[in-house]
Amino acid sequence: MSKRLRSSEVCADCSAQDPCWASINRGILICDECCSVHRSLGRHISQVRHLKHTPWPPTLLQMVETLYNNGANSIWEHSLLDPASVMSGRRKANPQDKVHPNKAEFIRAKYQMLAFVHRLPCREDDSVTAKDLSKQLHSSVRTGNLETCLRLLSLGAQANFFHPEKGNTPLHVAAKAGQTLQAELLAVYGADPGTQDSNGKTPVDYARQGGHHELAERLVEIQYELTDRLAFYLCGRKPDHKNGQHFVIPQMADRRLSLDLSELAKAAKKKLQSLSNHLFEELAMDVYDEVDRRETDAVWLATQNHSTLVTETTVVPFLPVNPEYSSTRNQGRQKLARFNAHEFATLVIDILSDAKRRQQGNPLSGSKENVELTLKSISNQHSSESQDNDQPDYDSVASDEDTDLETNAAKSTRQKSLDSDLSDGPVTAQEYMQVKNALVASEVKIQQLMKVNINLSDELRIMQKKASKLEKQSSVPESDYDNTTASLELEETGSGRKGRQRSVVWQGEGSIPEDTDIAPSSSLPSTEDVIRKTEQITKNIQELLRAAQENKHDSYIPCSERIHVAVTEMAALFPKKPKSELVRTSLRLLTSSAYRLQSECKKTLPVETCPTTDIQLVTQQVIQCAYDIAKAAKQLVTITTKENNN
Structure with a gap:
């Protein structure tokens, strides 16, 4: 810089x-x-x-x-x-x-609202105005005047405009002129490097013909940006486009649960493959946006001063509503936030595999079902025997105008998530596992309410009501994550998946004891004590994230142990049986995530029996666990701050 x-x-x-x-x-x-x-x-x-x-x-x-x-x-x-x-x-x-x-x-x-931009004079035919602006853009990109092109784009010029007389797009013009920064700007606004002009040539072709080889290579990268970003998110590697490798498809490291290729898993895979190219692209773009949200959250966690920003409404718990999309697509996009790190990774692998198949020209019969219905089919596999049936499959789309979350939430069912192993190697598949339980659903609802309501008093009142309702629906807390010690014990002792689907509780250090002899207490620790412990947790998490960024995997276990100690000390500040359901929910998320973090970090140990461990995938799960710990700590600071100020 x-x-x-x-x-x-x-x-x-x-x-x-x-x-x-x-x-x-x-x-x-x-x-x-x-x-x-x-x-x-x-x-x-x-x-x-x-x-x-x-x-x-x-x-x-x-x-x-x-x-x-x-x-x-x-x-x-x-x-x-x-x-x-x-x-x-x-x-x-x-x-x-x-x-x-x-x-x-x-x-x-x-x-x-674009309330302050320069407005063009009103004309009866807006399409003529857009066409004129696009023609100006087409002409301007051959120069280095970026701000002029940005101004035209802000007024409605189309980055993919096909000039009827010239027979090409602005990106063709920029590539031929060697205007790399113009090409970057056009790509940000949706220009497609694979578009052919009237002569059948792409912008990449023109860049190469003009001797602009670095620009040509960059345009190829832009063309594969979506799948490159998904692959890098999972394994930290990108394809070697120069040598004709355009896809990297990671494999899941943990194959202990992948031996049973169920009919339901096969059906879900077939349904995803049968999407039309247009609908598959929509789903892939939505997953790309979710990857961006998760990666930005990880950076946000590593860079913020949580003691000063912790009470601000800075949480982005799911993809914000895009008014250009249908309500069902927006609902499906929000559901992606409920996939934990392992489940989301398997969905990404699925999309990468199918993107490669489609790019190689191996189409299947198209389906008329939209992406939301496909996500519904995928996520509802292996519904729990204890599933509530008095809630709908999808939440209402949260927005700034939607203040009646109680009515909509009363109808929603707990989300089930995709967990399949579709890779570029031997085909195996994970069973679709039960993901979200009452505690996770409660945490998501809390985050939704924090987004919609600015007044903190109203937020807490509604969140407590929501947490109480969800707590009654599931008196035994289930695990936030699928690959827990408890769940493995169930499978290894022959209890099978049904036992694990009914209930998985954290044992030992990962749980909050439910002692019926202890009377509920409404007392809370001082805000200063909670903030001090939160700062300690945050400091240790930042150390872990630095180790992840520097690939110091041998530091994971000692970092996770320090985080666990800090979490234990913070939990000890609170009563053994808090009266507030919201406090209990946050404490459970805090301690169970810390225990899960230790479990994930132990996977970095050299194990002769598991040589296929993908350390990059483990790292993504470690980062997600750390983020969950930080979110729970933030909730506890917010609660104590409000209660102690009353």
């Missing part, structure tokens, strides 16, 4: 010093607090990436730097630059403003 960006830049939204994040599609830099709002808007509004802790293609970073340094922010704040706006009281946020509602309202108006 340039010295200028390291020293004197300010947040585009509130002018805070030293912004650490970038919004790629907006061409701006933003601070932590403003980034928390950007994340809640969704990638269709703002694509955020950390400047230091996230891998960057060099030319993509250069594109953002160029836009920011050339005043791209004025595109989004055009009318605020008018002196008349000061007279009318309209102003941008400042660093001292509260995140909610001040900064959040300004950022939503700026990017979601």
Whole structure:
């Protein structure tokens, strides 16, 4: 990064010093607090990436730097630059403003409502205007003036516009002219490097013909960005496109539960394969967005000062609603957040495998079912014998306008998730396992309520009611994760999957004892004590994440032990039997996640009997466990802060 960006830049939204994040599609830099709002808007509004802790293609970073340094922010704040706006009281946020509602309202108006952009004169035929703008874009990309092209895109120019007279797209023009940064900008706005012009040539062809070989290689990377990102998420490797390798498909490390290839697993695989290419692409894009959400959450966890930000509404518990998508697709996208690390990995492997099959031209008969119905089919395999039937298969889509979550939540059933092993090697499949239990459903509902309600008092009141209702539905807590010590013991002793599906409880150090002789207590520890323990947990988690980033796998076990000690000390601050159901739920998530973390970290030990362990996949599970611990600690700080202030 340039010295200028390291020293004197300010947040585009509130002018805070030293912004650490970038919004790629907006061409701006933003601070932590403003980034928390950007994340809640969704990638269709703002694509955020950390400047230091996230891998960057060099030319993509250069594109953002160029836009920011050339005043791209004025595109989004055009009318605020008018002196008349000061007279009318309209102003941008400042660093001292509260995140909610001040900064959040300004950022939503700026990017979601586009309240301050330059408006074109109204015309009867909007399609003519869009066509004119797209033609201007087509002409402008042959130059290096990025901000002009961003302005045209902000006004409605289409990145994939096919010029009827020229017979090509803007990306063809940029590639032929060797305009790498223009190609990056067009790709961010959806330009397809595989599109053919009237002569049957792609932008990659033109880049190679013009001797722009680095640009040609980058365009190939962009063409495979979706599958590359999914593969890198699982195993930390990318295909070697230069040598004709376009797919890397990891294999699941743990095959102990993959011996039984059930008919239900085969049926779910067949249903996914039978999706039309269009619907399969939709599902793959949704999974890509979920990977981005999870990776950004991991970076967020590693970089935040949790003692100061812990009470802010910065959680993004599932993919935000995209109004351009149907309600069923938005519901399906939200369900992806309920897959734990292991289950989500198997879904990603499934998609990678089928993407490779489709790219190689081996189509199956198309299905008219949409992606949401396919997810429903996949996720409902092996429904638990104890499943409640008085709730619907899918939650209502959460949004800022939806304040009646009680009515919708009363109808929803607990989600079951995909857990199959589809790989590039010998075909095996995991049984579809029961994933979500009353505790996890409660945690998700809590996060939804935190997103919808700004008033913390209302949040806690509704969350406690929700937690109480869900606790009654399942008096015995089940495991947050599938691959637990308890579940393996059930299988190894012959109890089978049915026993594990009924109930898996954490034994020993991973559970909270339910002593019926202890009277419920409403007393809570001081906020200062809880924050101090949270800081200790966070410090240890950051140490673990640094070890993961540096591939120091031998540090996993000692880090997990220190985290477990810190979690135990924090749990000891609370009564043995808290009266608040919400406190009990958060403590269970905290302690069970810490125990699960230790279990995952032990998989890094050299084991002669398991030479196929995929350390990168284990690392992803370790990161997810660490994130769950941090979320639970954050909930406990929020609760004690509110209760002690009353």
